[in-house]
Amino acid sequence: MAENQLIHSFDATFSVNGELFTTEKYRELYSAMSEGSFVSRGAGVSYPLMSAGEQIRSIVSLQFDRILDFNSNTGVVKVESGISLGKLLIFLRRNGWWLPTIPGHPSITVGGCVAVNAHGKSQYHSGLFGDSVVGLEVFHPRYGKMILGHQDQIFKLTLGGFGFTGHVLTISIQCKKLPGQSIDKASIPCANIFEAVEIITREKDKHDHVYSWNNLNLKGTSFGAGFVYCEKFSDDPSQDLEEFSELVMPPRDTAVDSLISAFLKSQVSRLYSLKEMLGPKKQKMGVLVGAFPINGKEIYHRFFGKEGLLESQIIIPQRELGTVLEKLSKAIREFDEAVALGSLKIFRGDHCYLNYVGNGVCLALNVPHSTKALSLFDKIDKICIDHQCLPNISKDSRISGDVVAATYDGFHDFKKGIINFDPDKKVQSALRARLGL
Amino acid sequence: MNASTALVVGGSSGLGRALAEHLAGEGFSIALVSRDKEDLIAMKSSLETIYKKSIFIYPTDLLDPSLNADQIVERVAIDLGSIDYAFLVAGGSFAGDEKVPSTNAFKNTLRLNFESIGLFANALLRLPQPSRSILMVSSIAAVAPRSLNSSYSAAKKALENYAMSLRHYCYQAQLPTKIQVVRMGYMESGFTRGKTLLFPVAAPKQVAKFLFGAKDKDYGIQVFPKFWILILFIITRLPWAIYKRLRF
Numbered sequence: 001m002a003e004n005q006l007i008h009s010f011d012a013t014f015s016v017n018g019e020l021f022t023t024e025k026y027r028e029l030y031s032a033m034s035e036g037s038f039v040s041r042g043a044g045v046s047y048p049l050m051s052a053g054e055q056i057r058s059i060v061s062l063q064f065d066r067i068l069d070f071n072s073n074t075g076v077v078k079v080e081s082g083i084s085l086g087k088l089l090i091f092l093r094r095n096g097w098w099l100p101t102i103p104g105h106p107s108i109t110v111g112g113c114v115a116v117n118a119h120g121k122s123q124y125h126s127g128l129f130g131d132s133v134v135g136l137e138v139f140h141p142r143y144g145k146m147i148l149g150h151q152d153q154i155f156k157l158t159l160g161g162f163g164f165t166g167h168v169l170t171i172s173i174q175c176k177k178l179p180g181q182s183i184d185k186a187s188i189p190c191a192n193i194f195e196a197v198e199i200i201t202r203e204k205d206k207h208d209h210v211y212s213w214n215n216l217n218l219k220g221t222s223f224g225a226g227f228v229y230c231e232k233f234s235d236d237p238s239q240d241l242e243e244f245s246e247l248v249m250p251p252r253d254t255a256v257d258s259l260i261s262a263f264l265k266s267q268v269s270r271l272y273s274l275k276e277m278l279g280p281k282k283q284k285m286g287v288l289v290g291a292f293p294i295n296g297k298e299i300y301h302r303f304f305g306k307e308g309l310l311e312s313q314i315i316i317p318q319r320e321l322g323t324v325l326e327k328l329s330k331a332i333r334e335f336d337e338a339v340a341l342g343s344l345k346i347f348r349g350d351h352c353y354l355n356y357v358g359n360g361v362c363l364a365l366n367v368p369h370s371t372k373a374l375s376l377f378d379k380i381d382k383i384c385i386d387h388q389c390l391p392n393i394s395k396d397s398r399i400s401g402d403v404v405a406a407t408y409d410g411f412h413d414f415k416k417g418i419i420n421f422d423p424d425k426k427v428q429s430a431l432r433a434r435l436g437l
Numbered sequence: 438m439n440a441s442t443a444l445v446v447g448g449s450s451g452l453g454r455a456l457a458e459h460l461a462g463e464g465f466s467i468a469l470v471s472r473d474k475e476d477l478i479a480m481k482s483s484l485e486t487i488y489k490k491s492i493f494i495y496p497t498d499l500l501d502p503s504l505n506a507d508q509i510v511e512r513v514a515i516d517l518g519s520i521d522y523a524f525l526v527a528g529g530s531f532a533g534d535e536k537v538p539s540t541n542a543f544k545n546t547l548r549l550n551f552e553s554i555g556l557f558a559n560a561l562l563r564l565p566q567p568s569r570s571i572l573m574v575s576s577i578a579a580v581a582p583r584s585l586n587s588s589y590s591a592a593k594k595a596l597e598n599y600a601m602s603l604r605h606y607c608y609q610a611q612l613p614t615k616i617q618v619v620r621m622g623y624m625e626s627g628f629t630r631g632k633t634l635l636f637p638v639a640a641p642k643q644v645a646k647f648l649f650g651a652k653d654k655d656y657g658i659q660v661f662p663k664f665w666i667l668i669l670f671i672i673t674r675l676p677w678a679i680y681k682r683l684r685f
Binding site: 070 | 449450451473475476480482483486487627630631
C-alpha cells in the first residue's frame with residue numbers, strides 16, 4: 001500500500017514529499033524495492049529525516065515486528081527490523097534477559113537502532129547498539145537477501161550506515177542477563193558543568209548508568225548547574241511498565257500545540273529544574289521505567305510547536321573540554337534564547353565510519369528552531385572542526401557534508417565503501433542528499 | 438481449552454495474523470494457510486518462539502483454480518489431531534474491481550472471497566470429526582453494494598448466503614458444527630490505510646479478540662463493530678432515489 005504525502009523529520013524542522021509504502025508481506029516488500037529509489041523507515045522518530053527523501057519511496061518496516069527466534073541458554077534473539085525496543089524488552093525481561101544498549105524511547109525500532117548504531121544512557125559501559133548485533137539479514141535489489149556477520153564488510157557498513165546498504169530484514173542480538181529487577185536512581189546536584197563532568201567521571205565505574213541534566217541558560221560560574229543521575233540495577237522488585245506511551249509525531253501544529261509552544265517553549269529548562277528540585281533525590285523504579293526516562297513525557301516535543309527543535313550532540317575529547325565548554329558558554333550567551341536541554345555522558349571507543357563514537361564527554365543540547373538557533377549551531381560546527389569534536393549525524397537536522405567530512409575520520413572510507421557496494425545509489429534519502437554521499 | 442486446535446485460512450497477515458497471535462496466546466495449537474511461504478515461516482517462528490506451541494503451516498494459493506481444499510484440510514486434521522475451530526478470514530479486493538470490473542479482478546475476487554472459502558468450509562464439514570465452529574468473515578459491502586468493489590460485495594453476499602445454507606444443513610444433519618459469519622466494518626489493512634473514511638477503523642487485534650469471543654456462539658450473522666448495525670439499518674432502508682446518490 002503506497003501513500004504520497006508530506007513526511008516530516010521528527011524534530012519538525014524539515015519535510016519532503018515522499019511515498020510511504022507499507023506492507024506485511026515479504027513478496028510485496030521485495031517488489032517495492034525493485035523499482036526506483038527507496039529508503040527504509042522504522043518508527044520515523046529520528047530527529048533528522050533519514051528515512052525519507054523528496055520523491056523517494058520509504059519502505060515502512062513497522063509491520064515486520066516479530067521475534068523469530070530466542071535461545072534462552074545463550075541469550076541470542078533474532079527479530080524482524082520493525083520491532084520496537086519496548087516490545088522486545090518486555091519479552092526479554094519476561095525471559096530474564098536484557099538489551100545491553102537501550103536508546104531513548106520504547107517506540108524506536110531495532111532496525112532504526114542498527115541504522116544509526118545508536119547509543120543508550122551508558123555508552124561508556126555498554127558501547128553502541130551494533131556492538132551486540134551478531135547477525136543481519138539485509139535485502140538489496142542488486143544482491144537479493146544477504147546473510148551477514150562480523151566478518152563481512154557490508155555488516156560493518158550497515159551498522160550506523162543510515163540504511164544505505166539496503167533494507168534490514170532481521171537482526172540477531174546477543175543479549176545480556178537481566179542485571180536486576182529494578183533500578184536505584186540517585187540525583188546529585190552540581191554547581192556547574194565542570195562539577196558535573198567531575199562527578200560523572202568519578203561515579204562512572206561505580207554505577208550502571210551515569211548522566212546529567214544541565215541548565216545551560218545559567219551564566220558565569222553557574223553555567224551548566226543541574227543534576228547528575230547515578231543508576232544501579234538492584235535485585236529488589238519494583239512496579240514496572242507493561243505498555244508504553246506514543247510519541248507525538250510532527251507536524252505539531254494544532255491549536256493546543258501552538259498554545260503550549262507559545263507559553264512554555266522558553267520555560268522548559270526552568271520547569272525541569274523545578275521538578276527536579278522538588279522531586280525525590282533517591283528513587284527505585286522498574287527496569288523499563290528506568291530504561292525509558294522519556295516515556296510518559298512525550299509532551300516535550302510539543303513545547304516546540306510547528307517550528308520544531310534542533311539538537312546538537314557532540315563528543316568532546318578530554319583534552320579540549322575546558323576550551324570547548326568556555327567557547328560553548330560564550331556562544332550560548334550570544335544566542336540569547338533559552339536552551340531547552342543540556343545533558344552529559346561519558347563516551348569511549350574507536351572511530352569507525354560514520355558511527356558516533358569516540359573518547360570524551362558527550363554533550364547534548366536542544367534549542368527551539370529559529371534563525372538564532374541556526375547561527376548558534378553554525379558556531380558549534382566550527383567548534384567541532386577546530387577542537388576535534390564529533391557531531392552526531394543522527395541528531396542534527398542541518399549538519400552539512402563538509403562538516404561531517406571534516407570531523408569524521410571514516411567519512412571518505414564510508415563513502416567509498418557505500419558507492420562500491422551500490423554504484424546505482426538505489427538507496428536515497430534526505431540525509432544522503434545533504435551529506436553528499 | 439489448552440488442548441484446542443484451530444485452522445486459520447489467511448493466517449499470515451492482517452486479521453489472520455492477529456487472530457493467529459491471539460489463538461496462540463490462548464494456548465491453541467494452530468495451522469495456518471496462506472499464500473507466501475516466507476510470511477508463514479516468519480509467523481511459525483514467531484509464535485513458536487513466544488508461545489512454545491507447535492504451529493503448522495501450509496503455503497497455498499487460494500487463487501489457484503486447482504486448489505484442493507479437501508487435501509489440505511485432511512492434512513491439517515492429521516497434523517493437529519482435530520480441527521476444533523476454523524477461521525476462514527482470507528479475503529480482499531483487487532485492482533480493477535470498480536465500475537464494470539476487469540475479467541481478472543472479477544474472477545480473482547470471487548475466487549478469493551467466495552469460492553476458496555466455500556471449498557474450505559465444505560472440506561471441513563466432510564471430515565469424519567467435524568469442527569465445533571466454522572467462522573467466516575464478510576463485509577458491510579455485502580449489505581450496501583456500490584459502484585466500487587462491486588465483485589467484492591457480490592462475493593461477500595454469496596459467501597453469507599452460502600454460509601447460512603451450510604448452517605441450515607448442519608442443523609438438519611445434526612452436525613455439531615456452528616457456522617457463523619462476522620460482517621466487518623472498516624478495519625486497518627492495505628485497503629483502508631491512508632484513506633479518509635467516514636467511520637472509525639478497527640484494529641485487527643480488536644477484531645481478532647471479537648472473533649475469538651464469538652467462536653462458540655451461534656448467532657448466524659454478526660456485525661462488528663456494533664455501531665454498523667445502526668448504519669446498515671438506515672442504509673438498507675433508504676429509498677433508491679436517495680441511495681443512488683450516495684458516494685461511499
